[in-house]
Amino acid sequence: MEQKTFDVILDKAIDNGVDWLNETFSSFFSFFNSIISGSVTVVESSLLWIPFYIIIIVFGYLAWRFAGRWLTLITVIGFLFCYSMNLWQETMITMAIVIVATLAALVIAIPFGILAALNQTANQITRPVMDFLQTMPPYVYLIPAIALLGFGRCPAVVATAIVALPPTLRLTNLGIRQVPAEQLEVGRAFGASSRQILFKIQIPHALPTIMAGINQSLMLALSMAVIAGIIGAGGLGKNVYAAIRYLEIDKAFDAGLAIVILAIILDRISQASINLFRKGPQ
Amino acid sequence: MNLPTISLGKYIESFVNWLSVYVYEPFDLLSIIMDAAIAQVEKVLLFPPAWLMVVLFGLVAWKFAGRGTAVFTVLGLAFCLLLNLWEETMLTTALVAVSTTMALFIAIPLGIIAGLNNTADQIARPILDLMQTMPPWVYLIPAVILFSLGRTPAIIATAVFAIPPPLRLTNLAIRQVPPEQVEVGRAFGANDLQILLKIQLPAAMPTIIAGVSQCIMMALGMVVLAGLIGAGGLGGEVVRGLTRMQLGVGARSGLAIVILAIIFERVSLGAINLFQKGPQKQ
Numbered sequence: 398m399e400q401k402t403f404d405v406i407l408d409k410a411i412d413n414g415v416d417w418l419n420e421t422f423s424s425f426f427s428f429f430n431s432i433i434s435g436s437v438t439v440v441e442s443s444l445l446w447i448p449f450y451i452i453i454i455v456f457g458y459l460a461w462r463f464a465g466r467w468l469t470l471i472t473v474i475g476f477l478f479c480y481s482m483n484l485w486q487e488t489m490i491t492m493a494i495v496i497v498a499t500l501a502a503l504v505i506a507i508p509f510g511i512l513a514a515l516n517q518t519a520n521q522i523t524r525p526v527m528d529f530l531q532t533m534p535p536y537v538y539l540i541p542a543i544a545l546l547g548f549g550r551c552p553a554v555v556a557t558a559i560v561a562l563p564p565t566l567r568l569t570n571l572g573i574r575q576v577p578a579e580q581l582e583v584g585r586a587f588g589a590s591s592r593q594i595l596f597k598i599q600i601p602h603a604l605p606t607i608m609a610g611i612n613q614s615l616m617l618a619l620s621m622a623v624i625a626g627i628i629g630a631g632g633l634g635k636n637v638y639a640a641i642r643y644l645e646i647d648k649a650f651d652a653g654l655a656i657v658i659l660a661i662i663l664d665r666i667s668q669a670s671i672n673l674f675r676k677g678p679q
Numbered sequence: 680m681n682l683p684t685i686s687l688g689k690y691i692e693s694f695v696n697w698l699s700v701y702v703y704e705p706f707d708l709l710s711i712i713m714d715a716a717i718a719q720v721e722k723v724l725l726f727p728p729a730w731l732m733v734v735l736f737g738l739v740a741w742k743f744a745g746r747g748t749a750v751f752t753v754l755g756l757a758f759c760l761l762l763n764l765w766e767e768t769m770l771t772t773a774l775v776a777v778s779t780t781m782a783l784f785i786a787i788p789l790g791i792i793a794g795l796n797n798t799a800d801q802i803a804r805p806i807l808d809l810m811q812t813m814p815p816w817v818y819l820i821p822a823v824i825l826f827s828l829g830r831t832p833a834i835i836a837t838a839v840f841a842i843p844p845p846l847r848l849t850n851l852a853i854r855q856v857p858p859e860q861v862e863v864g865r866a867f868g869a870n871d872l873q874i875l876l877k878i879q880l881p882a883a884m885p886t887i888i889a890g891v892s893q894c895i896m897m898a899l900g901m902v903v904l905a906g907l908i909g910a911g912g913l914g915g916e917v918v919r920g921l922t923r924m925q926l927g928v929g930a931r932s933g934l935a936i937v938i939l940a941i942i943f944e945r946v947s948l949g950a951i952n953l954f955q956k957g958p959q960k961q
Contacts, residue, residue: 404763408927415926481685532940534900540917540933544926623814624904627921637816641907646695646820647688653817654687660812 415544426545433497433551441493449485453477456662464669471665475658484633484655491632492659494550494622498557499615506562506614507607510569511595520570527563535560535621543628553622553630561618568610572603605671612667619660633659695821706825713777713831720773729765733757740942744949751945755938764913764935771912771939774830774902778837779895786842786894787887790849791875794883800850807843815840815901819908833910837901841894848890852883885955892947899940913939 419426444452453476460468479488513520538559542552576599584594600607626634633652640649699706724732733756741749759768793800818839822832856879864874880887906914913932920929 403761404931407762407931408925411927411930478685481683483684532896532944533937534903534940536900536903536917537933537936539921540926540929543921544930620814623816634814637814641816641820644820644823646692646824647686649817649820650688650691651686653813656814657809657812
């Protein structure tokens with residue numbers, strides 16, 4: 398009996414707490430919600446406004462520039478395939494969510510990663526937090542997101558950004574720590590301030606590692622953006638979720654294939670851009 | 680500009696439908712076996728009084744991962760008991776146990792073959808890439824069509840999803856065995872089987888265990904998602920919370936998943952460390 402009452406009390410307490418948060422900070426949450434949803438809408442509608450062949454050409458050019466002929470071919474054929482599966486719109490919505498969420502994750506992860514690299518205390522605080530974030534099954538993040546932000550794009554972007562945070566933060570931290578001590582010495586010997594050392598020595602040197610982190614973040618964001626279909630994020634995830642409810646293999650498989658294509662294109666282009674950065678400083 | 684509409688999913692759908700109509704016997708048989716297996720494991724986990732199970736899990740954690748993890752395990756599981764989620768927690772554990780076992784039975788032999796044979800490796804690699812980029816949900820749909828709703832499709836989909844990491848790491852581990860060790864074996868006249876069982880596998884053990892631990896974590900993530908197709912357990916509760924906006928239920932079961940994830944991760948990390956120390960002692 399006692400156990401029953403405890404969990405009922407806890408349920409009530411959580412419900413009341415969430416209600417209280419929603420009522421007390423409603424203006425904050427709706428402000429936050431409108432910023433995030435607004436930016437997703439802007440990205441999404443501009444991706445959809447541009448004719449699809451121009452997007453294909455742009456991505457094809459990026460692929461050619463960063464990685465060469467093979468990737469260009471894969472990109473162009475892959476995107477054309479998405480288009481001919483009638484999934485262009487969904488693909489672009491998913492891409493918009495991934496872009497906004499990854500950008501949000503980077504805005505948080507890179508400064509904190511730099512902080513953690515320069516400051517031992519910050520490092521000791523962020524490390525267990527990142528461990529914790531990476532242990533969770535990603536779909537657990539949907540619960541607080543939906544509690545505070547409701548259904549729709551905004552909780553999806555927030556949950557996706559949280560999932561995408563750890564790799565960039567960890568690798569930024571690692572990249573800055575791996576800068577050889579001699580290079581810092583040289584900077585100091587020339588009388589550079591800590592800020593100059595950071596921006597002109599440490600960050601440029603750490604850039605390939607940071608880019609590797611961004612690549613991983615992008616991939617995690619894509620997988621989470623799909624899972625977020627369950628809370629009304631739209632895009633390819635919505636198709637997969639709807640297909641599960643109605644057991645439509647064909648739709649699920651097509652959407653899955655479009656996700657694989659998007660994953661391959663984003664992964665290869667961002668990986669190839671790491672090599673570009675690596676070549677740069679040498 | 681109009682492109683012809685292509686849908687590979689249509690072919691997959693008709694293939695799966697054909698399977699489910701004409702070849703249903705093996706699937707039915709597998710379904711019966713799986714249901715029986717999971718029911719047995721569940722019975723064993725739920726048969727002793729809950730406090731005894733908590734202590735037993737604590738002892739296992741203590742043996743593998745030391746005192747801190749043992750304390751966390753006991754407190755965490757006691758908390759699950761207090762949350763009135765004991766049965767769901769045990770069902771989720773049972774699902775993870777059965778599907779991980781199944782995944783390992785397939786992954787480790789195939790990994791060994793891929794480790795020994797370059798052709799097998801080249802065949803396996805793109806398939807594994809595809810499997811890992813497909814969003815996990817997509818596996819649920821053919822599983823549901825072939826095995827109907829419930830636990831069996833959840834186990835099968837989870838096992839399929841959890842195969843790649845142990846397969847990759849077994850492959851890697853066998854390839855990383857120093858050639859000198861294999862040479863020594865040959866010089867003593869060992870045959871291929873003896874070399875495999877007495878040299879390569881023992882040397883590869885720590886990496887294989889790392890694959891097993893990744894397999895367990897992925898299985899946990901997927902079992903939670905499998906709540907969508909009526910597998911029950913903690914995932915089912917989360918889905919109930921998310922779709923009916925009963926945040927208390929969702930958050931409570933989310934908490935239990937978090938506890939379970941941390942326990943599994945700690946214990947399997949401890950097991951890796953144990954194995955890594957093992958061979959060095961000799």
